[in-house]
Amino acid sequence: MNVTNVLPKDAIPSIDDPEFGVDYLGDADDDAVVLGDDPPKAYPVRVLNFHEIVNGVVDGTPVAVTWCPLCGSAVAYERRVDGRTLEFGVSGKLADDDLVMYDRETGSEWKQSLGACIAGELEGAELTVLPASVTSVGAFRDRHPDGVVLQPADAESEAASDTDDPAPVDYGDDPYESYFDREGFGLAAHRGVDGGRSWDRGDDLDAKTVVLGLERGGDALGFPVSRVADAGGVATAAVGGEPAVVFATADGVHAFADPGYEFAPTEDGFEADGATWNGATGESADGRSLERLPARRLFAFAWQDDHGADAFWSP
Template sequence: MNVRQVVPRDAIPSIDDPVFGTEYFGEPDDEMIVVERDGDARAYPVRILNYHEIVNDEFRDEPIAVTWCPLCGSAVVYERTVGTRDLTFGVSGKLADDALVMYDRETESEWKQSLGECIAGELEGTTLSVSPASMMPWTTFRDRYPNGVVLQRTDAKSEAASETDEPESIDYDARPYERYFQSEGFGLGAHRGSEGRSWDRDDLDAKTVVLGIKTGDNAVGFPLPWVKENGGVVTTTIGGSDVVVFASENGIYAFRNPGYEFEQTEYGAYEADGTTWDEATGESADGRSLEEVPAKRLFAFAWQDDHGPDAFYSA
């Protein structure tokens, strides 16, 4: 694992006192990290997270860290409770294999964001628990959760808003990683305009969106285009747990499968057990709900860095 200091600690400021509202200032297709419990939903815009990378929040009495690594395209929500302590996380300014390294303010231990594992400090070897969450466009969130709320802007300064290592005032209308997301290269070098890392696969692009699920020692990444090619739905078993993975234009989502046979109709709906199911929420037309699976959404290269080249689902 290659760990390096890139910017000063906290030059990218976490959000520790998040404020939510019903109005959103961005574009309809802006991606949101969404946390939902019993119909209560919160959206955390990537447009905001690009400048902060971590939101320390408490949702329905659950301390969570909503985390985002722009270089890895890695959106993961973690439980902040470790043992008997609730940790709060900040941005260390380091990268581990091009992944965000977080630190906790209670022990100053360092954590690789894409892996959720402590890589240095008092808690080294400890792994954070992934909390169920998903990603979807703003319009999908507002349609599916009309009473949901969205994270609001702050007046903080961030290094991500600057051409130097010195934080500057944030223009949330700007897109600091747009060129990187559109380019073929990946990693810090590609973001900074120099040569990126090499990629030796021809079956999968390095920045293909993957939904990663880990159960015990079993880790499986589901590339979005592969699930689409499989009719938009995959049912499989991971570590003894039956799951169903849906892929659509809205994103890629995973739920526990009660034993149904799902298939996508010619109209794009998902059918099973005599009803239709929403791929983003797991809710059925007759009022039932699938249980969301804790999962990570990230680029293929980051999943491969953490779990190896064979940790991908193949039909």
């Protein structure tokens, strides 16, 4: 693991007292990280680009909604470790081009995509992944008309600056738009400079292919959205001995506990057990629901960094 110091600590400020409202700054179809359904809350990437971490509480559980733009990595974690509640900030370091968080209680450092402490007093500890999904604000609104959305913070961020010093944020800007469009991956690709990392997998997966990663019982398997889509939009596999079903839809890629049904794609979703199922929500037309699984949404290169070249699902 290659850890580099890129920015001053907290040059990208976490949001530690999040506010939510019905209004949203940006386009209705902008991406949003959505955490839970009770109560429904959306965390727009347009805001997370400038903060990367939101420390909050959902239904009494302390949570950290985390986002690494370079890795396309969206993961929601519980902030409790061995009975202690932690608050996370942006360390200014990268580990294999992934955000390194630090906790303000011990100063320990955590790799965001893994949720694992890599240095400090808590080294070796791991955060618990929470069920969450990545979908559009439009889809979130359709499903939860009364749902609330994270509001912009009154803060300065290095992500809004052309230097290492924080600058006032214009949440209408997208500092990573060109990075997502161009070839290459990681910090060098974002900065548009030479010296970036190479991707030696060949043509089977692009480095920035979106992957939904599941980890259960010491087993890890990443589902590339392109492979799931090519398989008809549905994939099944046992991860850690537990069956999972993954759907690729227009609203993203989503994982649920597999009830053992034979899902077949249709124009309206997926048919199984005499009902039509929504692959994004796990809900059936007759009122049943699948259990959403804790998962990590990230780029293929980041999943491979964490779990190796063979940790990808294939049909």
